[in-house]
Amino acid sequence: MLSIQARQLYAGLVLPAMIFLAIGLVLFGQVWPQNVARLRLTVVGEMTPLYNVLTWPQHKITSWMLDFHGVTDLAAENTRLREENRKLQHWYHTASSLEDENRHLKAMLHWGVAPALRPDLNYASGHVVRDDIGPYLRAVLLDIGTETRLRAGSVAVDEAGLVGRVSETGAHIVRILLITDAASRIPVSMSESGADAMMVGDSTPLPRLMYYQQEHQPIEGEKVETRGQTGITGNVPVGYVHYLAPGRPVVMLDADLAHLDIVRIFDSTNQLEAPPAEGRVRERAPLGDNRAGSFDAITPMSMPITGLRGLQNIWPFSKLGEEKGSPGP
Amino acid sequence: MSIRTGLNVLNRLNLRRNLSQTVFLLFFLVLLGVILSAPFGFLFQGELQTGLVLSTIWYWALYKPNPFQLPAIFLGGLVIELFRDGPPGVLLLWMLATYGVANFWRSGLAQGGFLHSLLAFCITILGEGLIEWSLMSLRALTLLSPLPLVFQYVLTLAAYFVLYGFFLWGRGDFEGPDHL
Numbered sequence: 001m002l003s004i005q006a007r008q009l010y011a012g013l014v015l016p017a018m019i020f021l022a023i024g025l026v027l028f029g030q031v032w033p034q035n036v037a038r039l040r041l042t043v044v045g046e047m048t049p050l051y052n053v054l055t056w057p058q059h060k061i062t063s064w065m066l067d068f069h070g071v072t073d074l075a076a077e078n079t080r081l082r083e084e085n086r087k088l089q090h091w092y093h094t095a096s097s098l099e100d101e102n103r104h105l106k107a108m109l110h111w112g113v114a115p116a117l118r119p120d121l122n123y124a125s126g127h128v129v130r131d132d133i134g135p136y137l138r139a140v141l142l143d144i145g146t147e148t149r150l151r152a153g154s155v156a157v158d159e160a161g162l163v164g165r166v167s168e169t170g171a172h173i174v175r176i177l178l179i180t181d182a183a184s185r186i187p188v189s190m191s192e193s194g195a196d197a198m199m200v201g202d203s204t205p206l207p208r209l210m211y212y213q214q215e216h217q218p219i220e221g222e223k224v225e226t227r228g229q230t231g232i233t234g235n236v237p238v239g240y241v242h243y244l245a246p247g248r249p250v251v252m253l254d255a256d257l258a259h260l261d262i263v264r265i266f267d268s269t270n271q272l273e274a275p276p277a278e279g280r281v282r283e284r285a286p287l288g289d290n291r292a293g294s295f296d297a298i299t300p301m302s303m304p305i306t307g308l309r310g311l312q313n314i315w316p317f318s319k320l321g322e323e324k325g326s327p328g329p
Numbered sequence: 330m331s332i333r334t335g336l337n338v339l340n341r342l343n344l345r346r347n348l349s350q351t352v353f354l355l356f357f358l359v360l361l362g363v364i365l366s367a368p369f370g371f372l373f374q375g376e377l378q379t380g381l382v383l384s385t386i387w388y389w390a391l392y393k394p395n396p397f398q399l400p401a402i403f404l405g406g407l408v409i410e411l412f413r414d415g416p417p418g419v420l421l422l423w424m425l426a427t428y429g430v431a432n433f434w435r436s437g438l439a440q441g442g443f444l445h446s447l448l449a450f451c452i453t454i455l456g457e458g459l460i461e462w463s464l465m466s467l468r469a470l471t472l473l474s475p476l477p478l479v480f481q482y483v484l485t486l487a488a489y490f491v492l493y494g495f496f497l498w499g500r501g502d503f504e505g506p507d508h509l
Protein backbone atom coordinates (compact mmCIF):
# COMPACT_ATOMS: atom_id res chain seq x y z
CA MET A 1 0.00 0.00 0.00
CA LEU A 2 1.17 3.54 -0.69
CA SER A 3 2.35 5.75 2.11
CA ILE A 4 0.49 8.89 3.00
CA GLN A 5 3.16 11.07 1.39
CA ALA A 6 3.09 9.04 -1.75
CA ARG A 7 -0.70 9.28 -1.86
CA GLN A 8 -0.59 13.04 -1.50
CA LEU A 9 2.06 13.29 -4.22
CA TYR A 10 0.04 10.96 -6.41
CA ALA A 11 -3.17 12.88 -5.90
CA GLY A 12 -1.48 16.20 -6.38
CA LEU A 13 0.45 15.37 -9.53
CA VAL A 14 -1.16 12.52 -11.44
CA LEU A 15 -4.63 13.98 -11.84
CA PRO A 16 -3.38 17.38 -13.08
CA ALA A 17 -0.96 15.63 -15.38
CA MET A 18 -3.71 13.49 -16.85
CA ILE A 19 -5.97 16.48 -17.23
CA PHE A 20 -3.12 18.24 -18.98
CA LEU A 21 -2.76 15.29 -21.34
CA ALA A 22 -6.50 15.27 -21.94
CA ILE A 23 -6.45 18.98 -22.79
CA GLY A 24 -3.57 18.28 -25.13
CA LEU A 25 -5.64 15.58 -26.78
CA VAL A 26 -8.52 18.01 -27.18
CA LEU A 27 -6.25 20.58 -28.78
CA PHE A 28 -4.66 17.94 -31.00
CA GLY A 29 -8.08 16.85 -32.12
CA GLN A 30 -9.03 20.42 -32.92
CA VAL A 31 -5.87 21.16 -34.82
CA TRP A 32 -5.49 17.85 -36.64
CA PRO A 33 -8.95 16.32 -36.66
CA GLN A 34 -8.17 14.23 -39.75
CA ASN A 35 -5.52 12.24 -37.91
CA VAL A 36 -7.90 11.40 -35.08
CA ALA A 37 -10.64 10.53 -37.51
CA ARG A 38 -8.28 8.26 -39.45
CA LEU A 39 -7.23 6.54 -36.24
CA ARG A 40 -10.83 6.04 -35.21
CA LEU A 41 -11.72 4.62 -38.61
CA THR A 42 -8.82 2.21 -38.44
CA VAL A 43 -9.84 1.01 -35.01
CA VAL A 44 -13.46 0.58 -36.05
CA GLY A 45 -12.33 -1.29 -39.15
CA GLU A 46 -10.28 -3.67 -37.06
CA MET A 47 -13.23 -4.14 -34.75
CA THR A 48 -15.54 -5.26 -37.51
CA PRO A 49 -15.37 -8.99 -36.61
CA LEU A 50 -16.17 -8.14 -33.03
CA TYR A 51 -19.05 -5.96 -34.13
CA ASN A 52 -20.32 -8.82 -36.26
CA VAL A 53 -20.26 -11.05 -33.23
CA LEU A 54 -21.99 -8.44 -31.10
CA THR A 55 -24.71 -7.76 -33.61
CA TRP A 56 -25.20 -11.41 -34.60
CA PRO A 57 -27.88 -12.03 -31.95
CA GLN A 58 -29.71 -8.89 -33.02
CA HIS A 59 -29.60 -9.87 -36.68
CA LYS A 60 -30.67 -13.39 -35.82
CA ILE A 61 -33.58 -12.19 -33.71
CA THR A 62 -34.59 -9.76 -36.42
CA SER A 63 -34.46 -12.55 -38.97
CA TRP A 64 -36.56 -14.81 -36.76
CA MET A 65 -39.06 -12.04 -36.22
CA LEU A 66 -39.33 -11.49 -39.96
CA ASP A 67 -39.80 -15.22 -40.51
CA PHE A 68 -42.39 -15.33 -37.76
CA HIS A 69 -44.27 -12.40 -39.23
CA GLY A 70 -44.05 -14.02 -42.65
CA VAL A 71 -45.54 -17.24 -41.30
CA THR A 72 -48.32 -15.43 -39.50
CA ASP A 73 -49.00 -13.27 -42.55
CA LEU A 74 -49.10 -16.31 -44.77
CA ALA A 75 -52.52 -17.30 -43.52
CA ALA A 76 -53.83 -13.76 -43.93
CA GLU A 77 -52.28 -13.52 -47.40
CA ASN A 78 -53.87 -16.81 -48.36
CA THR A 79 -57.24 -15.61 -47.13
CA ARG A 80 -56.88 -12.36 -49.05
CA LEU A 81 -55.98 -14.19 -52.25
CA ARG A 82 -58.93 -16.53 -51.85
CA GLU A 83 -61.22 -13.53 -51.40
CA GLU A 84 -59.78 -11.81 -54.46
CA ASN A 85 -60.13 -15.00 -56.45
CA ARG A 86 -63.76 -15.26 -55.43
CA LYS A 87 -64.37 -11.66 -56.49
CA LEU A 88 -62.61 -12.23 -59.78
CA GLN A 89 -64.77 -15.28 -60.44
CA HIS A 90 -67.84 -13.19 -59.71
CA TRP A 91 -66.77 -10.45 -62.07
CA TYR A 92 -65.81 -12.98 -64.73
CA HIS A 93 -69.32 -14.39 -64.70
CA THR A 94 -70.78 -10.88 -64.65
CA ALA A 95 -68.68 -9.87 -67.65
CA SER A 96 -69.67 -13.02 -69.52
CA SER A 97 -73.36 -12.40 -68.91
CA LEU A 98 -72.99 -8.74 -69.89
CA GLU A 99 -71.19 -9.75 -73.05
CA ASP A 100 -74.02 -12.10 -73.96
CA GLU A 101 -76.60 -9.43 -73.14
CA ASN A 102 -74.70 -6.86 -75.18
CA ARG A 103 -74.53 -9.23 -78.12
CA HIS A 104 -78.25 -9.89 -77.81
CA LEU A 105 -79.11 -6.20 -77.60
CA LYS A 106 -76.93 -5.40 -80.56
CA ALA A 107 -78.65 -8.12 -82.52
CA MET A 108 -81.99 -6.56 -81.60
CA LEU A 109 -80.74 -3.18 -82.74
CA HIS A 110 -79.27 -4.63 -85.93
CA TRP A 111 -76.04 -3.10 -84.82
CA GLY A 112 -73.59 -3.02 -87.70
CA VAL A 113 -75.47 -5.65 -89.67
CA ALA A 114 -74.99 -5.29 -93.38
CA PRO A 115 -78.28 -4.68 -95.21
CA ALA A 116 -77.18 -7.15 -97.88
CA LEU A 117 -77.33 -9.88 -95.27
CA ARG A 118 -80.75 -8.81 -93.92
CA PRO A 119 -82.68 -7.16 -96.75
CA ASP A 120 -85.85 -7.11 -94.65
CA LEU A 121 -84.33 -4.67 -92.19
CA ASN A 122 -85.35 -1.07 -92.54
CA TYR A 123 -83.67 0.55 -89.60
CA ALA A 124 -80.21 0.96 -88.15
CA SER A 125 -78.70 2.24 -84.98
CA GLY A 126 -75.61 4.17 -84.07
CA HIS A 127 -73.87 6.37 -81.57
CA VAL A 128 -74.20 10.11 -81.45
CA VAL A 129 -70.73 11.35 -82.22
CA ARG A 130 -71.32 15.07 -81.92
CA ASP A 131 -73.97 17.57 -80.92
CA ASP A 132 -74.47 20.34 -83.39
CA ILE A 133 -75.99 22.65 -80.86
CA GLY A 134 -75.89 26.41 -81.22
CA PRO A 135 -78.08 29.36 -80.39
CA TYR A 136 -80.24 28.59 -83.40
CA LEU A 137 -79.23 25.07 -84.12
CA ARG A 138 -80.47 21.74 -82.78
CA ALA A 139 -78.93 18.78 -84.57
CA VAL A 140 -76.73 15.78 -83.91
CA LEU A 141 -74.34 13.73 -85.98
CA LEU A 142 -74.83 9.99 -85.91
CA ASP A 143 -72.35 7.30 -86.90
CA ILE A 144 -74.18 4.40 -88.51
CA GLY A 145 -71.27 2.75 -90.22
CA THR A 146 -70.43 2.33 -93.86
CA GLU A 147 -72.57 -0.70 -94.58
CA THR A 148 -75.91 0.98 -93.95
CA ARG A 149 -77.56 3.28 -96.42
CA LEU A 150 -80.29 5.56 -95.15
CA ARG A 151 -82.32 8.16 -96.91
CA ALA A 152 -82.88 11.72 -95.86
CA GLY A 153 -86.25 12.11 -94.19
CA SER A 154 -85.99 8.90 -92.15
CA VAL A 155 -87.22 9.34 -88.61
CA ALA A 156 -84.79 8.98 -85.71
CA VAL A 157 -85.88 7.73 -82.32
CA ASP A 158 -84.21 6.91 -79.07
CA GLU A 159 -85.45 4.33 -76.61
CA ALA A 160 -88.45 6.52 -75.70
CA GLY A 161 -89.64 8.43 -78.70
CA LEU A 162 -89.05 10.60 -81.71
CA VAL A 163 -85.81 12.52 -81.87
CA GLY A 164 -85.83 14.07 -85.30
CA ARG A 165 -85.37 13.34 -88.95
CA VAL A 166 -82.36 12.69 -91.11
CA SER A 167 -81.52 15.85 -92.95
CA GLU A 168 -78.23 14.86 -94.58
CA THR A 169 -76.42 11.63 -95.16
CA GLY A 170 -72.74 10.97 -95.58
CA ALA A 171 -70.50 7.98 -96.04
CA HIS A 172 -71.03 6.76 -92.52
CA ILE A 173 -72.34 9.85 -90.74
CA VAL A 174 -75.86 11.17 -90.90
CA ARG A 175 -77.11 14.48 -89.58
CA ILE A 176 -80.33 14.44 -87.66
CA LEU A 177 -82.33 17.60 -87.39
CA LEU A 178 -83.85 17.49 -83.95
CA ILE A 179 -87.55 18.17 -83.52
CA THR A 180 -86.68 21.15 -81.34
CA ASP A 181 -84.86 22.93 -84.15
CA ALA A 182 -86.59 26.01 -85.49
CA ALA A 183 -86.64 24.47 -88.97
CA SER A 184 -88.36 21.29 -87.81
CA ARG A 185 -91.95 20.68 -88.91
CA ILE A 186 -93.48 17.32 -88.04
CA PRO A 187 -97.08 16.38 -88.80
CA VAL A 188 -98.55 14.76 -85.71
CA SER A 189 -101.80 13.28 -84.51
CA MET A 190 -103.33 13.30 -81.04
CA SER A 191 -104.46 9.94 -79.73
CA GLU A 192 -107.69 10.93 -77.87
CA SER A 193 -109.00 13.98 -79.64
CA GLY A 194 -107.92 12.67 -83.03
CA ALA A 195 -106.76 16.13 -83.95
CA ASP A 196 -104.03 16.65 -86.47
CA ALA A 197 -101.48 19.38 -86.01
CA MET A 198 -98.06 20.46 -86.95
CA MET A 199 -95.33 20.19 -84.35
CA VAL A 200 -93.08 23.18 -84.83
CA GLY A 201 -89.71 23.50 -83.22
CA ASP A 202 -88.74 26.86 -81.81
CA SER A 203 -85.28 26.19 -80.36
CA THR A 204 -86.79 25.50 -76.96
CA PRO A 205 -87.06 22.07 -75.34
CA LEU A 206 -90.82 22.10 -75.92
CA PRO A 207 -91.91 22.22 -79.57
CA ARG A 208 -95.26 23.85 -80.18
CA LEU A 209 -98.44 22.40 -81.64
CA MET A 210 -99.84 24.56 -84.46
CA TYR A 211 -102.27 24.41 -87.35
CA TYR A 212 -104.77 22.21 -85.57
CA GLN A 213 -108.49 22.51 -86.22
CA GLN A 214 -110.31 24.70 -83.80
CA GLU A 215 -113.06 22.11 -83.26
CA HIS A 216 -110.41 19.55 -82.32
CA GLN A 217 -108.39 21.21 -79.64
CA PRO A 218 -105.52 19.16 -78.23
CA ILE A 219 -106.32 17.79 -74.81
CA GLU A 220 -103.94 18.21 -71.93
CA GLY A 221 -101.95 15.03 -71.40
CA GLU A 222 -102.96 13.11 -74.50
CA LYS A 223 -100.38 11.23 -76.45
CA VAL A 224 -98.81 12.69 -79.56
CA GLU A 225 -97.64 10.53 -82.48
CA THR A 226 -96.39 11.18 -85.95
CA ARG A 227 -99.07 11.21 -88.59
CA GLY A 228 -98.58 8.68 -91.31
CA GLN A 229 -98.52 10.45 -94.65
CA THR A 230 -96.35 10.85 -97.64
CA GLY A 231 -92.89 11.92 -96.62
CA ILE A 232 -92.83 10.60 -93.04
CA THR A 233 -93.32 7.40 -91.12
CA GLY A 234 -96.43 7.37 -88.97
CA ASN A 235 -97.35 6.20 -85.47
CA VAL A 236 -94.00 7.06 -83.96
CA PRO A 237 -94.53 8.23 -80.36
CA VAL A 238 -93.47 11.79 -79.76
CA GLY A 239 -94.76 12.82 -76.33
CA TYR A 240 -97.87 14.25 -74.74
CA VAL A 241 -99.73 17.51 -74.86
CA HIS A 242 -99.20 20.19 -72.29
CA TYR A 243 -100.54 23.72 -72.19
CA LEU A 244 -98.03 26.31 -71.16
CA ALA A 245 -100.81 28.89 -71.37
CA PRO A 246 -104.36 28.91 -72.69
CA GLY A 247 -104.21 28.42 -76.42
CA ARG A 248 -100.54 27.60 -76.34
CA PRO A 249 -100.11 23.81 -76.44
CA VAL A 250 -96.70 22.29 -76.53
CA VAL A 251 -95.41 18.74 -76.65
CA MET A 252 -93.63 17.25 -73.66
CA LEU A 253 -91.20 15.01 -75.46
CA ASP A 254 -90.67 11.41 -74.58
CA ALA A 255 -87.15 11.46 -75.95
CA ASP A 256 -84.32 12.85 -73.87
CA LEU A 257 -82.76 15.17 -76.39
CA ALA A 258 -80.31 16.56 -73.90
CA HIS A 259 -78.57 13.21 -73.39
CA LEU A 260 -78.69 11.42 -76.68
CA ASP A 261 -76.38 8.46 -77.03
CA ILE A 262 -77.78 5.65 -79.13
CA VAL A 263 -80.29 6.60 -81.79
CA ARG A 264 -82.19 4.33 -84.10
CA ILE A 265 -83.22 5.42 -87.60
CA PHE A 266 -86.19 3.97 -89.43
CA ASP A 267 -85.86 3.94 -93.17
CA SER A 268 -89.46 3.73 -94.29
CA THR A 269 -90.50 2.26 -97.57
CA ASN A 270 -92.75 5.29 -98.07
CA GLN A 271 -91.66 8.16 -100.15
CA LEU A 272 -89.76 10.34 -97.79
CA GLU A 273 -89.43 14.03 -97.70
CA ALA A 274 -86.23 15.42 -96.33
CA PRO A 275 -86.46 18.17 -93.80
CA PRO A 276 -84.61 21.37 -94.43
CA ALA A 277 -80.98 20.99 -93.49
CA GLU A 278 -80.15 23.05 -90.49
CA GLY A 279 -78.37 26.30 -91.12
CA ARG A 280 -79.93 26.71 -94.51
CA VAL A 281 -83.19 28.25 -93.39
CA ARG A 282 -83.96 31.73 -92.31
CA GLU A 283 -84.97 32.04 -88.74
CA ARG A 284 -88.59 33.05 -88.45
CA ALA A 285 -90.76 33.54 -85.46
CA PRO A 286 -93.47 30.89 -85.05
CA LEU A 287 -96.85 31.75 -86.40
CA GLY A 288 -98.47 32.35 -83.03
CA ASP A 289 -95.89 34.90 -82.04
CA ASN A 290 -96.25 36.95 -85.18
CA ARG A 291 -98.40 39.64 -83.67
CA ALA A 292 -97.14 42.32 -85.99
CA GLY A 293 -98.61 40.47 -88.97
CA SER A 294 -95.30 40.06 -90.76
CA PHE A 295 -95.71 36.32 -91.11
CA ASP A 296 -93.62 34.50 -93.69
CA ALA A 297 -93.70 30.75 -93.91
CA ILE A 298 -90.43 28.98 -93.43
CA THR A 299 -89.42 27.70 -96.78
CA PRO A 300 -87.77 24.32 -96.80
CA MET A 301 -84.66 24.30 -98.88
CA SER A 302 -85.73 21.01 -100.45
CA MET A 303 -88.67 22.78 -102.05
CA PRO A 304 -88.33 24.80 -105.22
CA ILE A 305 -87.14 28.29 -104.47
CA THR A 306 -90.07 30.52 -105.09
CA GLY A 307 -87.87 33.54 -105.50
CA LEU A 308 -86.28 31.95 -108.53
CA ARG A 309 -89.52 30.98 -110.10
CA GLY A 310 -89.30 33.66 -112.72
CA LEU A 311 -85.71 32.84 -113.54
CA GLN A 312 -86.14 29.14 -114.00
CA ASN A 313 -86.10 29.39 -117.76
CA ILE A 314 -82.83 31.28 -117.78
CA TRP A 315 -79.55 29.50 -117.62
CA PRO A 316 -77.86 28.89 -115.16
CA PHE A 317 -80.81 29.36 -112.77
CA SER A 318 -82.61 26.53 -114.52
CA LYS A 319 -79.89 24.16 -113.30
CA LEU A 320 -80.18 25.57 -109.83
CA GLY A 321 -83.93 25.12 -109.90
CA GLU A 322 -83.54 21.52 -110.98
CA GLU A 323 -81.12 20.79 -108.14
CA LYS A 324 -83.21 22.43 -105.51
CA GLY A 325 -86.46 21.10 -106.83
CA SER A 326 -85.31 17.53 -107.18
CA PRO A 327 -86.94 15.09 -104.83
CA GLY A 328 -85.02 13.34 -102.11
CA PRO A 329 -83.10 10.19 -102.75
CA MET B 330 4.23 -9.56 15.79
CA SER B 331 0.77 -10.88 15.51
CA ILE B 332 -0.64 -7.35 15.10
CA ARG B 333 1.88 -6.58 12.31
CA THR B 334 1.00 -9.81 10.62
CA GLY B 335 -2.65 -9.01 10.88
CA LEU B 336 -2.12 -5.56 9.34
CA ASN B 337 -0.12 -7.05 6.52
CA VAL B 338 -2.89 -9.48 5.77
CA LEU B 339 -5.42 -6.65 5.88
CA ASN B 340 -3.32 -4.53 3.55
CA ARG B 341 -3.01 -7.39 1.09
CA LEU B 342 -6.74 -7.90 1.17
CA ASN B 343 -7.33 -4.19 0.61
CA LEU B 344 -4.86 -4.17 -2.24
CA ARG B 345 -6.54 -7.16 -3.85
CA ARG B 346 -9.94 -5.56 -3.43
CA ASN B 347 -8.75 -2.27 -4.88
CA LEU B 348 -7.14 -4.00 -7.82
CA SER B 349 -10.22 -6.06 -8.51
CA GLN B 350 -12.41 -2.96 -8.34
CA THR B 351 -10.07 -1.11 -10.66
CA VAL B 352 -9.98 -3.94 -13.15
CA PHE B 353 -13.73 -4.15 -13.03
CA LEU B 354 -13.99 -0.40 -13.59
CA LEU B 355 -11.59 -0.53 -16.52
CA PHE B 356 -13.37 -3.52 -17.98
CA PHE B 357 -16.75 -1.86 -17.53
CA LEU B 358 -15.59 1.34 -19.21
CA VAL B 359 -14.08 -0.50 -22.17
CA LEU B 360 -17.19 -2.63 -22.44
CA LEU B 361 -19.34 0.49 -22.57
CA GLY B 362 -17.07 1.98 -25.20
CA VAL B 363 -17.08 -1.09 -27.40
CA ILE B 364 -20.66 -2.24 -27.04
CA LEU B 365 -22.25 1.16 -27.44
CA SER B 366 -20.20 1.80 -30.55
CA ALA B 367 -21.42 -1.38 -32.23
CA PRO B 368 -23.84 -0.84 -35.12
CA PHE B 369 -27.00 -1.94 -33.36
CA GLY B 370 -28.98 0.81 -35.02
CA PHE B 371 -30.40 2.06 -31.74
CA LEU B 372 -31.15 5.72 -31.35
CA PHE B 373 -29.01 7.89 -29.07
CA GLN B 374 -26.24 5.34 -28.60
CA GLY B 375 -23.61 8.08 -28.36
CA GLU B 376 -25.53 10.09 -25.81
CA LEU B 377 -26.19 6.97 -23.77
CA GLN B 378 -22.50 6.08 -23.86
CA THR B 379 -21.52 9.47 -22.48
CA GLY B 380 -24.17 9.31 -19.78
CA LEU B 381 -23.25 5.83 -18.62
CA VAL B 382 -19.53 6.56 -18.58
CA LEU B 383 -19.82 9.75 -16.55
CA SER B 384 -22.30 8.18 -14.16
CA THR B 385 -19.99 5.24 -13.61
CA ILE B 386 -17.02 7.50 -12.92
CA TRP B 387 -19.04 9.60 -10.50
CA TYR B 388 -20.41 6.65 -8.56
CA TRP B 389 -17.08 4.85 -8.44
CA ALA B 390 -15.11 7.89 -7.36
CA LEU B 391 -17.68 8.81 -4.74
CA TYR B 392 -18.62 5.51 -3.24
CA LYS B 393 -15.74 3.16 -4.19
CA PRO B 394 -12.59 5.26 -4.07
CA ASN B 395 -9.19 3.67 -4.39
CA PRO B 396 -5.82 4.96 -5.53
CA PHE B 397 -5.72 2.84 -8.70
CA GLN B 398 -8.85 4.24 -10.22
CA LEU B 399 -7.27 7.20 -11.91
CA PRO B 400 -5.04 5.27 -14.33
CA ALA B 401 -7.93 2.97 -15.08
CA ILE B 402 -10.14 5.94 -15.85
CA PHE B 403 -7.47 7.46 -18.06
CA LEU B 404 -6.89 4.24 -19.98
CA GLY B 405 -10.57 3.52 -20.23
CA GLY B 406 -11.15 7.07 -21.45
CA LEU B 407 -8.53 6.69 -24.15
CA VAL B 408 -10.14 3.48 -25.35
CA ILE B 409 -13.59 5.04 -25.36
CA GLU B 410 -12.27 8.00 -27.33
CA LEU B 411 -11.24 5.60 -30.06
CA PHE B 412 -14.78 4.26 -30.39
CA ARG B 413 -16.83 7.41 -30.26
CA ASP B 414 -17.53 10.40 -32.45
CA GLY B 415 -17.37 14.03 -31.58
CA PRO B 416 -14.47 16.25 -30.56
CA PRO B 417 -11.52 14.07 -29.47
CA GLY B 418 -10.51 14.16 -25.82
CA VAL B 419 -13.57 15.96 -24.48
CA LEU B 420 -15.10 12.92 -22.80
CA LEU B 421 -11.71 11.89 -21.43
CA LEU B 422 -11.15 15.38 -20.04
CA TRP B 423 -14.52 15.42 -18.37
CA MET B 424 -14.12 11.91 -17.04
CA LEU B 425 -11.06 13.17 -15.23
CA ALA B 426 -12.87 16.31 -14.13
CA THR B 427 -15.77 14.26 -12.81
CA TYR B 428 -13.38 12.06 -10.93
CA GLY B 429 -11.59 15.09 -9.52
CA VAL B 430 -14.78 16.75 -8.30
CA ALA B 431 -16.12 13.56 -6.76
CA ASN B 432 -12.81 12.69 -5.16
CA PHE B 433 -12.13 16.19 -3.84
CA TRP B 434 -15.56 16.71 -2.22
CA ARG B 435 -16.15 13.07 -1.43
CA SER B 436 -16.41 13.40 2.33
CA GLY B 437 -18.82 16.34 2.18
CA LEU B 438 -20.97 14.79 -0.51
CA ALA B 439 -21.08 11.46 1.28
CA GLN B 440 -22.36 13.16 4.40
CA GLY B 441 -24.96 15.13 2.43
CA GLY B 442 -26.63 12.03 1.09
CA PHE B 443 -27.86 11.03 -2.32
CA LEU B 444 -29.58 14.29 -3.22
CA HIS B 445 -26.48 16.36 -2.54
CA SER B 446 -24.36 14.07 -4.64
CA LEU B 447 -26.98 14.11 -7.40
CA LEU B 448 -27.03 17.91 -7.39
CA ALA B 449 -23.25 18.05 -7.60
CA PHE B 450 -23.32 15.51 -10.41
CA CYS B 451 -25.84 17.65 -12.30
CA ILE B 452 -23.55 20.66 -12.08
CA THR B 453 -20.48 18.68 -13.00
CA ILE B 454 -21.77 17.00 -16.12
CA LEU B 455 -23.11 20.31 -17.34
CA GLY B 456 -19.53 21.29 -18.15
CA GLU B 457 -18.99 18.33 -20.47
CA GLY B 458 -21.97 19.24 -22.59
CA LEU B 459 -21.00 22.91 -22.68
CA ILE B 460 -17.45 22.16 -23.79
CA GLU B 461 -18.59 19.73 -26.46
CA TRP B 462 -21.20 22.18 -27.71
CA SER B 463 -18.63 25.01 -27.75
CA LEU B 464 -16.07 23.00 -29.67
CA MET B 465 -18.61 21.78 -32.19
CA SER B 466 -19.91 25.32 -32.67
CA LEU B 467 -16.34 26.54 -33.08
CA ARG B 468 -15.69 23.91 -35.73
CA ALA B 469 -18.90 24.79 -37.55
CA LEU B 470 -18.28 28.55 -37.04
CA THR B 471 -21.88 28.99 -35.94
CA LEU B 472 -24.00 28.59 -32.85
CA LEU B 473 -25.47 25.11 -32.99
CA SER B 474 -28.75 24.17 -31.43
CA PRO B 475 -28.40 23.38 -27.72
CA LEU B 476 -31.27 20.87 -27.78
CA PRO B 477 -29.01 17.81 -28.29
CA LEU B 478 -26.99 19.01 -25.32
CA VAL B 479 -30.13 19.22 -23.18
CA PHE B 480 -31.19 15.78 -24.31
CA GLN B 481 -27.81 14.27 -23.47
CA TYR B 482 -27.89 16.02 -20.11
CA VAL B 483 -31.26 14.53 -19.22
CA LEU B 484 -30.20 11.12 -20.49
CA THR B 485 -27.08 11.22 -18.34
CA LEU B 486 -29.13 11.95 -15.25
CA ALA B 487 -31.48 9.10 -16.07
CA ALA B 488 -28.52 6.78 -16.61
CA TYR B 489 -27.14 7.77 -13.24
CA PHE B 490 -30.32 6.64 -11.51
CA VAL B 491 -30.21 3.30 -13.27
CA LEU B 492 -26.52 2.73 -12.60
CA TYR B 493 -26.88 3.78 -8.97
CA GLY B 494 -29.45 1.04 -8.45
CA PHE B 495 -27.36 -1.43 -10.39
CA PHE B 496 -24.20 -0.74 -8.39
CA LEU B 497 -26.08 -0.84 -5.09
CA TRP B 498 -27.50 -4.18 -6.11
CA GLY B 499 -24.03 -5.55 -6.85
CA ARG B 500 -22.40 -3.86 -3.93
CA GLY B 501 -21.78 -7.04 -1.94
CA ASP B 502 -19.63 -8.50 -4.64
CA PHE B 503 -17.00 -5.82 -4.22
CA GLU B 504 -17.06 -5.18 -0.50
CA GLY B 505 -13.77 -5.72 1.26
CA PRO B 506 -12.84 -6.42 4.83
CA ASP B 507 -13.18 -2.74 5.80
CA HIS B 508 -16.89 -3.00 5.13
CA LEU B 509 -17.08 -5.83 7.60
